[in-house]
Amino acid sequence: xxxxxxxxxxxxxxxxxxxTLYKGKVYYFCAANCKIxxxxxxxxxxxxxxxxxx
Amino acid sequence: MSEKREKLRIVGMHCxxxxxxxTKSIEKVNGIKGVSVxxxxxxxxxxxxxxxxxxxxxxxxAGYDVETQEIRLRVNANPEESPKILSAVTTEGVISSHLxxxxxxxxxxxxxxxxxxxxxxxxxxxxxxxxxNSDKAEVTAIKKDMNSMVxxxxxxxxxxxxxxxxxxxxxxxxxxxxxxxVIIYSGRxxxxxxxxxxxxxxxxxxxxxxxxxxxxxxxxxxxxxxxxVVFFDAASLLVTFVLAGKTLDAYLRYRISYVxxxxxxxxxxxxxxxxxxxxxxxxxxxxxxxxxxxxDGVVYGGTGEIDESILTGESMPNKKKKGDPVTAxxxxxxxxxEIYVTRSRENTYIAQLVxxxxxxxxxxxxxxxxxxxxxTYFTPAxxxxxxxxxxxxxxxxxxxxxxxxxxxxxxxxxxxxxGLATPLAVLVQVRKLSKxxxxxxxxxxxxxxxxxxxxxxxxxxxxxTGELRAIPVTVIxxxxxxxxxxxxxxxxxxxxxxxxxxxxVEMNVSDFTEFMGEGVMGNVEGHSLLIGKKxxxxxxxxxxxxxxxxxxxxxxxxxxxxxxxxxxxGVKELIDDLxxxxxxxxxxxxxxxxxxxxxxxxxxxxxxxxxxQEKAELVKSRENAMFIGDGVNDALAIKQxxxxxxxxxxxxxxxxxxxxxxxxxxxxxxxxxGSYKLESRIRENLAxxxxxxxxxxxxxxxxxxxIFYLPPQFAALAMSLNSIAVTLWSFxxx
Numbered sequence: 001x002x003x004x005x006x007x008x009x010x011x012x013x014x015x016x017x018x019x020t021l022y023k024g025k026v027y028y029f030c031a032a033n034c035k036i037x038x039x040x041x042x043x044x045x046x047x048x049x050x051x052x053x054x
Numbered sequence: 055m056s057e058k059r060e061k062l063r064i065v066g067m068h069c070x071x072x073x074x075x076x077t078k079s080i081e082k083v084n085g086i087k088g089v090s091v092x093x094x095x096x097x098x099x100x101x102x103x104x105x106x107x108x109x110x111x112x113x114x115x116a117g118y119d120v121e122t123q124e125i126r127l128r129v130n131a132n133p134e135e136s137p138k139i140l141s142a143v144t145t146e147g148v149i150s151s152h153l154x155x156x157x158x159x160x161x162x163x164x165x166x167x168x169x170x171x172x173x174x175x176x177x178x179x180x181x182x183x184x185x186x187n188s189d190k191a192e193v194t195a196i197k198k199d200m201n202s203m204v205x206x207x208x209x210x211x212x213x214x215x216x217x218x219x220x221x222x223x224x225x226x227x228x229x230x231x232x233x234x235x236v237i238i239y240s241g242r243x244x245x246x247x248x249x250x251x252x253x254x255x256x257x258x259x260x261x262x263x264x265x266x267x268x269x270x271x272x273x274x275x276x277x278x279x280x281x282x283v284v285f286f287d288a289a290s291l292l293v294t295f296v297l298a299g300k301t302l303d304a305y306l307r308y309r310i311s312y313v314x315x316x317x318x319x320x321x322x323x324x325x326x327x328x329x330x331x332x333x334x335x336x337x338x339x340x341x342x343x344x345x346x347x348x349x350d351g352v353v354y355g356g357t358g359e360i361d362e363s364i365l366t367g368e369s370m371p372n373k374k375k376k377g378d379p380v381t382a383x384x385x386x387x388x389x390x391x392e393i394y395v396t397r398s399r400e401n402t403y404i405a406q407l408v409x410x411x412x413x414x415x416x417x418x419x420x421x422x423x424x425x426x427x428x429x430t431y432f433t434p435a436x437x438x439x440x441x442x443x444x445x446x447x448x449x450x451x452x453x454x455x456x457x458x459x460x461x462x463x464x465x466x467x468x469x470x471x472x473g474l475a476t477p478l479a480v481l482v483q484v485r486k487l488s489k490x491x492x493x494x495x496x497x498x499x500x501x502x503x504x505x506x507x508x509x510x511x512x513x514x515x516x517x518x519t520g521e522l523r524a525i526p527v528t529v530i531x532x533x534x535x536x537x538x539x540x541x542x543x544x545x546x547x548x549x550x551x552x553x554x555x556x557x558x559v560e561m562n563v564s565d566f567t568e569f570m571g572e573g574v575m576g577n578v579e580g581h582s583l584l585i586g587k588k589x590x591x592x593x594x595x596x597x598x599x600x601x602x603x604x605x606x607x608x609x610x611x612x613x614x615x616x617x618x619x620x621x622x623x624g625v626k627e628l629i630d631d632l633x634x635x636x637x638x639x640x641x642x643x644x645x646x647x648x649x650x651x652x653x654x655x656x657x658x659x660x661x662x663x664x665x666x667q668e669k670a671e672l673v674k675s676r677e678n679a680m681f682i683g684d685g686v687n688d689a690l691a692i693k694q695x696x697x698x699x700x701x702x703x704x705x706x707x708x709x710x711x712x713x714x715x716x717x718x719x720x721x722x723x724x725x726x727x728g729s730y731k732l733e734s735r736i737r738e739n740l741a742x743x744x745x746x747x748x749x750x751x752x753x754x755x756x757x758x759x760x761i762f763y764l765p766p767q768f769a770a771l772a773m774s775l776n777s778i779a780v781t782l783w784s785f786x787x788x
Contacts, residue, residue: 008069022594
């Protein structure tokens with residue numbers, strides 16, 4: 001099933017190795033860099049949505 | 055440099071975040087005026103006055119890759135020509151170029167979007183260099199070149215005695231006739247070389263030899279008509295001696311400096327015996343007691359004891375049974391093995407090692423660049439000295455004698471020894487280290503090792519064996535350990551393996567999810583379990599407890615573990631020794647208390663809890679830092695280090711980062727020692743090469759005349775013997 005990367009807004013497959021658990025919910029990322037960005041400010045991304053989209 | 059525009063293919067970009075990261079990484083490079091990165095096509099267009107290698111490096115440090123292509127060409131040229139050849143290939147699209155003047159191997163790293171290997175071959179052909187681009191063609195060509203030298207030498211050796219006989223018996227016409235094949239046939243390679251150098255506005259050994267031969271010969275031919283002194287003997291002997299010396303030198307250098315992949319046959323399970331090169335992945339090869347393994351693979355049947363000292367330096371044989379990996383070129387002491395081939399011969403460890411050793415000599419170590427600049431001025435200076443010698447002596451002695459002095463100056467000067475001094479020294483040290491299990495991929499890293507100020511070690515798998523143990527510290531609910539063990543059984547992470555070994559109780563596990571570098575989650579017997587590092591638990595379980603790894607069941611911490619690791623043998627002694635001269639640190643991603651205890655035990659500072667990126671930044675922040683770590687997981691820090699060393703895990707060295715790949719920690723001492731030796735050997739070789747020229751050029755110019763006089767033919771002999779001496783001294787010095 002596809003999920004949305006909270007950092008860049010891309011669709012990501014659930015089978016990705018780039019994921020994290022935050023407050024009991026799993027978030028999926030397209031690549032390591034998005035996960036690093038999310039870990040820096042999870043609340044920010046969850047409140048304002050994907051930032052890096054152009 | 056001038057402003058340029060280059061297109062690069064970036065590998066590993068997924069989204070807009072990646073585009074930002076790549077753009078920022080390129081913008082950081084000096085001289086960049088504009089960057090545009092396209093996610094859809096995967097291309098980056100870079101504009102400005104920049105160095106391409108810095109762009110590639112910066113993108114790689116940001117965690118992405120740039121498509122590059124490695125090209126190896128063998129260039130047939132004199133050692134002193136290397137600066138010219140390197141400048142001929144310094145063009146857009148070339149990331150780096152190294153030329154080993156001892157073996158003639160030119161290694162280029164290019165951006166295939168801007169230039170192709172055909173373009174480069176074209177540019178080099180235009181320069182006049184003969185090129186070969188495969189190892190087999192290379193060996194054939196070296197042999198062909200050597201054969202042509204031998205034929206030339208045979209002709210010269212047959213006709214020169216006749217020239218001498220007629221010259222000394224006063225039959226100058228016959229002396230002239232018999233000197234023609236010597237000069238024209240045997241000497242043609244020097245005239246051709248001189249012409250090529252001239253076309254490229256350069257001068258080299260060929261220029262000096264052909265100038266001296268042609269001056270002597272043409273002057274004699276004119277005097278034959280006009281009536282005067284002739285020296286067909288000197289001209290012919292000059293060619294013969296130079297050829298004899300150079301043929302021997304080429305042979306020696308080929309035999310000694312070129313490491314060959316040993317040739318083997320393999321016995322297949324079908325009963326057929328084939329050349330080891332013909333074995334394919336998936337074949338079954340049979341090895342009997344006392345035989346050498348021809349391929350890399352996995353034991354498929356049988357058992358045996360294998361001596362792997364060629365890989366590990368450890369001569370105690372290891373027992374191998376079904377499923378164990380085995381490596382080519384190790385030796386089956388006793389037993390019988392059926393081996394399932396996993397890697398073809400050309401990709402075996404030993405083949406990669408040979409390639410690495412052959413390539414390492416192409417490094418352009420700092421001092422070589424200085425020497426290369428000197429070489430550029432060397433031959434013009436010799437020609438000037440020869441002209442000056444002629445005019446000075448012309449005022450004192452007859453014209454013919456003055457001419458002989460100046461010919462002797464041209465014949466005695468030896469730029470080759472200068473060109474060979476550095477690469478031969480690098481080659482010898484790299485080969486010596488390879489025998490101790492250290493693979494030097496970039497010779498310049500070896501030169502840099504002596505300037506290292508701090509040494510940073512990775513912990514897990516480097517200082518320690520990496521075989522972790524989990525020790526329960528707080529246990530609220532006894533069943534938590536069994537539940538954690540059951541869940542971790544599904545993980546392949548070393549911490550997971552350590553926890554799973556604590557209990558063998560079978561439980562129902564579902565919904566297992568692993569979060570890389572953080573922890574695992576799943577349902578065990580209907581309970582929701584979360585196992586992970588403290589901050590991971592804190593984020594998701596609200597509460598936490600002391601320990602390295604916490605087990606949270608249904609939202610409550612129920613147990614915690616300390617994670618410990620075993621220190622490798624000999625580490626304490628090594629670190630105590632290194633601490634005397636270096637600032638020693640341990641950098642680890644592990645945030646457990648074991649890391650602190652380890653630091654106390656070894657007496658070094660430990661910086662813990664670092665991500666791969668933070669490790670790399672730490673390494674970068676230290677001046678001249680050497681980093682030693684696992685070649686796969688610590689690739690980033692290894693690349694950032696002034697000297698990056700990876701400890702070999704497995705036999706595929708091509709997948710590992712690092713300028714140097716070592717098989718044990720003790721190798722650090724060999725590397726540092728090798729670095730000091732390299733410097734002293736380069737100095738010795740250069741002192742020899744400069745000393746030789748400084749002493750013999752004035753003697754040839756007649757400074758000791760009439761007490762001692764060096765005729766041109768013996769000057770030429772001394773010149774060619776000098777190259778041989780540098781080669782032999784480099785390889786056989788005690």
